[in-house]
Amino acid sequence: SLQCGLVGLPNVGKSTIFNALSSAGAEADNYPFCTVDPNVGVVPVPDDRLPRVAELAGSPETIPTSIEFVDIAGLVEGAAEGEGLGNQFLAQIREVDAIIHVVRCFEDEEVAHVAGSVDPTRDVEVINTELLLKDLETVEKRLDTVKTAAKKGDQEAAEELEVFERLHDHLSEGAWARSFEAGAAERPLVDELFLVTDKPVLYVANVGENDLPDGNAYVDQLRPIAQNEGTRVVVTSAELEAQLTELDPEERQLFLDDSGLQRAGLERLIHAAYDVLDLITFFTADEKGAYAWAIEEGTRAPQAAGEVHSDFEQGFIKAETIHFSDFDEAGSEAAAREAGLLRTEGKDYVVEDGDVMEFRFNV
Numbered sequence: 001s002l003q004c005g006l007v008g009l010p011n012v013g014k015s016t017i018f019n020a021l022s023s024a025g026a027e028a029d030n031y032p033f034c035t036v037d038p039n040v041g042v043v044p045v046p047d048d049r050l051p052r053v054a055e056l057a058g059s060p061e062t063i064p065t066s067i068e069f070v071d072i073a074g075l076v077e078g079a080a081e082g083e084g085l086g087n088q089f090l091a092q093i094r095e096v097d098a099i100i101h102v103v104r105c106f107e108d109e110e111v112a113h114v115a116g117s118v119d120p121t122r123d124v125e126v127i128n129t130e131l132l133l134k135d136l137e138t139v140e141k142r143l144d145t146v147k148t149a150a151k152k153g154d155q156e157a158a159e160e161l162e163v164f165e166r167l168h169d170h171l172s173e174g175a176w177a178r179s180f181e182a183g184a185a186e187r188p189l190v191d192e193l194f195l196v197t198d199k200p201v202l203y204v205a206n207v208g209e210n211d212l213p214d215g216n217a218y219v220d221q222l223r224p225i226a227q228n229e230g231t232r233v234v235v236t237s238a239e240l241e242a243q244l245t246e247l248d249p250e251e252r253q254l255f256l257d258d259s260g261l262q263r264a265g266l267e268r269l270i271h272a273a274y275d276v277l278d279l280i281t282f283f284t285a286d287e288k289g290a291y292a293w294a295i296e297e298g299t300r301a302p303q304a305a306g307e308v309h310s311d312f313e314q315g316f317i318k319a320e321t322i323h324f325s326d327f328d329e330a331g332s333e334a335a336a337r338e339a340g341l342l343r344t345e346g347k348d349y350v351v352e353d354g355d356v357m358e359f360r361f362n363v
């Protein structure tokens, strides 16, 4: 599954959020919290539609889809120059699909701030500078190799050299790899560098419990920064989330309803991460269970089938498809069939969020 890396300065609440997410994973029936790596948590994506799919299809259990969260500790000022274990952590960030940038927006004299005061604008700048420096280093290394090859008369290298020099200028001006304009033929060259500033980012403002759900003046500093980068801010309280994981599900809902919050911050965070990864959900259901599957928006039916089983993609014939809302309204498969709501879709069909699908394939 796709991975989100939690980054941020020390003491902003990353581990607290990570642990709350991990225990949410440990709690879900079919997702024993993966302990392959203590820094990676497999977290189920809550979806209210899934139990209803199971009910309609007569499936005995529900199996949600999941996202992996990675706790990337240790980013500090100077990390790109090897301060602390910084460069190692930056290397970890290259592996993830999206970045969740946790920013301290709470005051607490008991919790030391690495820079002595709460200041989201400065904090974000510190982290983002390290990310940019890491990318500059990556591009410079590549430039060295390509330059040498170009000097020896390698024509392909000469063309790459031009792209990487432009990219280097772009990053040197403080702009992110994400906003680098590369031609269709150049894009793969940029992609294969796995630049950290090329990844989608989501900001998490960690506030005190009393500043939920709207935030505070620190969060207001953060919002325009996120907006400038074309992304958004999720306001959560890591401390509150940690406490919520101690409650059983009914108590938790009671607490949330009482405080007018409706949904736990973690759930909003998981959904926001799903969004920045450009993911949508389709369902399958049989006598074993009802499953939710995550695919990138724009995925066609055979590739969606491949998520379920690689044989399904290779031998794909067609997909019996019904949208969740039609299925829900019809109330049963027989009624849906009767009403002509079941569609037969072929290999060019672009799967929509909420599709319930049954694949037909050759073995």
Ligand code: GDP
Pocket (backbone or CB within 6 Å): 008, 009, 010, 011, 012, 013, 014, 015, 016, 017, 106, 107, 108, 111, 206, 207, 208, 209, 237, 238, 239, 240
């Ligand atoms: P990390 O270094 O970013 O992983 O931060 P931690 O999650 O270890 O948190 C650092 C300290 O801040 C711990 O003592 C937490 O209990 C505390 N902390 C985390 N989130 C909050 C919060 O929302 N409010 C307050 N007051 N303290 C918090």
